[in-house]
Amino acid sequence: MSIDAREAVKSTQEQAVAAWIGYLNQLRIDGLLAALKTQDSNLKQALKTLKDTTERIDVEIVARNRGGTKGMHGFIAEVAEVGVNNARREVIGKGANMSWVNDNGKVDLIRDGIDIQQKFVNAGGRFSLGAVAQHLQAYPDFVRNGGKYQIPSDHYDSVKRLLVMSKEEAARLSKSSDSLSIRDWERVHNFFGNNNISIDDLEPSQLSYKDVQVGRYSQTLKDEGDKIRATDQSLRSKAYQESLPTFAEGAKATTAAAVIEGGTAFVMKVTTIRKRGKKLCDFDSDDWAEIAGETGKGLAKGGARGASVYVLTNYTATSAAVASSLVTASFGVAEQAHRFRSGEIGEVEFIENAESLCLDTSISALSSAIGQVAIPVPVLGAIIGNTVGTVMYQIAKEALSENERELFATYTKGQQELDAKLRMQYDSCLADLRNAMASYLGLLDFAFDPDPLVAFEGSIELARELGVPAEDILDTPEKAMAYFMD
Numbered sequence: 001m002s003i004d005a006r007e008a009v010k011s012t013q014e015q016a017v018a019a020w021i022g023y024l025n026q027l028r029i030d031g032l033l034a035a036l037k038t039q040d041s042n043l044k045q046a047l048k049t050l051k052d053t054t055e056r057i058d059v060e061i062v063a064r065n066r067g068g069t070k071g072m073h074g075f076i077a078e079v080a081e082v083g084v085n086n087a088r089r090e091v092i093g094k095g096a097n098m099s100w101v102n103d104n105g106k107v108d109l110i111r112d113g114i115d116i117q118q119k120f121v122n123a124g125g126r127f128s129l130g131a132v133a134q135h136l137q138a139y140p141d142f143v144r145n146g147g148k149y150q151i152p153s154d155h156y157d158s159v160k161r162l163l164v165m166s167k168e169e170a171a172r173l174s175k176s177s178d179s180l181s182i183r184d185w186e187r188v189h190n191f192f193g194n195n196n197i198s199i200d201d202l203e204p205s206q207l208s209y210k211d212v213q214v215g216r217y218s219q220t221l222k223d224e225g226d227k228i229r230a231t232d233q234s235l236r237s238k239a240y241q242e243s244l245p246t247f248a249e250g251a252k253a254t255t256a257a258a259v260i261e262g263g264t265a266f267v268m269k270v271t272t273i274r275k276r277g278k279k280l281c282d283f284d285s286d287d288w289a290e291i292a293g294e295t296g297k298g299l300a301k302g303g304a305r306g307a308s309v310y311v312l313t314n315y316t317a318t319s320a321a322v323a324s325s326l327v328t329a330s331f332g333v334a335e336q337a338h339r340f341r342s343g344e345i346g347e348v349e350f351i352e353n354a355e356s357l358c359l360d361t362s363i364s365a366l367s368s369a370i371g372q373v374a375i376p377v378p379v380l381g382a383i384i385g386n387t388v389g390t391v392m393y394q395i396a397k398e399a400l401s402e403n404e405r406e407l408f409a410t411y412t413k414g415q416q417e418l419d420a421k422l423r424m425q426y427d428s429c430l431a432d433l434r435n436a437m438a439s440y441l442g443l444l445d446f447a448f449d450p451d452p453l454v455a456f457e458g459s460i461e462l463a464r465e466l467g468v469p470a471e472d473i474l475d476t477p478e479k480a481m482a483y484f485m486d
Contacts, residue, residue: 032243036236038093043232046091047225053083054221062214077120077205077212078108081150084206084224085111091228092235106139107147115147122209125184127155129191132202136195143201152211156204162188163199 060066061075078100086096098111109116117139119131128151135149136142143149151159162170162185170185192198211220273287283291339345464470 028243032239035239035243039232039236039239042091042093042235043228046087046228046232049083049087049090049096050221050225050228053079053087054218056083057217072214073212074118074120076214076217077152077207078102078118080207080212080217080221081118081205082109083221087224087228088206088231091231106135106142109150115142115145116150116203117142117147118150118205120152120205120209120212126187126191127159127184128152129159129188132197133191133195136197140196143197147201149197149202150205151202152207152209153204154208154210156202158184159188159202160199163192 057076057079061072061079066072067075082098082100085098089095089097098109100109101107106117107115108118117132117135119128119135121128121131123130132149132151139147158180162180165185167182167185170180170182173180173182173185207220210216270291273283273291278287
């Protein structure tokens with residue numbers, strides 16, 4: 001009994017390539033699942049932050065009438081700013097970075113260590129800049145110490161637009177349908193001209209002035225929840241797209257498979273020639289040509305295997321082990337088909353060889369799959385499983401082949417003996433049947449003889465031969481008369 005080590009090595013190398021590609025695929029899937037799980041947590045936290053923000057405004061601001069009719073929206077803006085800012089960060093996994101100071105002092109908010117004074121004032125048509133100027137007079141070192149002023153997003157947009165606008169352009173504003181005017185332009189330029197402050201010391205809020213009004217903030221935060229969900233869905237879609245198989249990854253898998261299979265073919269061919277008794281230094285041009293040919297075939301097959309396994313495992317419901325076995329079986333059957341077409345083998349041998357190839361590759365796939373489950377170490381489990389399974393299968397195949405031959409011989413001998421015995425019984429039965437038939441035909445002729453007396457006697461003998469009871473046979477004139485006359 002012998003084991004084909006070459007085939008075992010070849011099968012193991014093929015399954016190793018498949019397992020490696022399967023591992024790459026699994027890494028992408030695991031990454032997607034991890035990203036989705038993390039995103040579940042991010043979304044939950046962001047929505048909780050918005051819910052807590054709404055409840056805090058309801059309880060601490062509105063219910064207590066904090067700031068009164070004219071100033072309540074300012075406190076709402078501070079709490080809402082913190083909630084919206086933190087929720088937008090949390091949904092993308094960055095975590096909250098802003099807090100509400102809530103002490104009526106010079107600082108309203110703190111974000112990443114930066115002090116922020118927020119001003120939401122619409123009176124006077126100065127885009128909250130008048131309130132900024134008042135605070136700057138009270139705390140002249142606020143900006144110098146790294147502080148920031150925050151105004152409504154719509155106010156900031158108007159300020160920035162007017163600041164870069166020429167006076168000539170501003171003069172035409174009153175003649176247009178634009179809500180801004182030359183007076184607005186003058187106020188903005190006077191503010192920056194009279195105060196030691198630049199546009200860089202201002203920043204827009206996440207919200208506009210109308211978003212934080214008493215009758216509006218609940219809907220604002222509800223709308224923000226919808227935006228958070230949209231952001232979440234966008235991140236999930238991005239994670240899914242990043243988890244999809246790519247041409248670049250497929251090309252890498254194809255190249256790696258070609259190199260591995262080509263390298264294996266090179267080593268095995270060199271080993272084969274060395275076993276002929278040649279030293280490496282004695283290899284001639286024919287040897288190297290033979291090695292190059294086998295290596296080239298290995299490269300081509302490896303590339304085809306890598307590409308095929310990558311496509312099958314990513315675009316069909318096929319495992320890596322099965323995909324590699326399908327490719328191997330396809331190569332093998334194609335080779336047998338070529339031998340059949342060239343007349344090297346007959347139809348029966350072609351079918352038998354193809355069946356054997358498919359069975360061998362199926363055992364390889366099954367062994368690799370079992371090995372990977374039993375040893376959940378990427379690639380290693382498939383290699384060990386395929387090696388053990390292939391060796392056991394080859395041993396069993398040879399042993400089974402010997403047993404099958406013995407069973408077949410025993411069965412054939414038994415059938416031959418039974419056939420001889422049945423033939424003897426058949427001949428004996430046939431002879432008995434011929435004798436019985438000859439006797440029957442003789443009695444039949446006797447029973448239908450033209451002479452009535454002879455026919456009468458013949459009928460009696462025929463009835464006895466056929467087994468009619470003696471009391472029912474009309475063997476006397478009296479019985480015949482009684483039967484027909486009574």
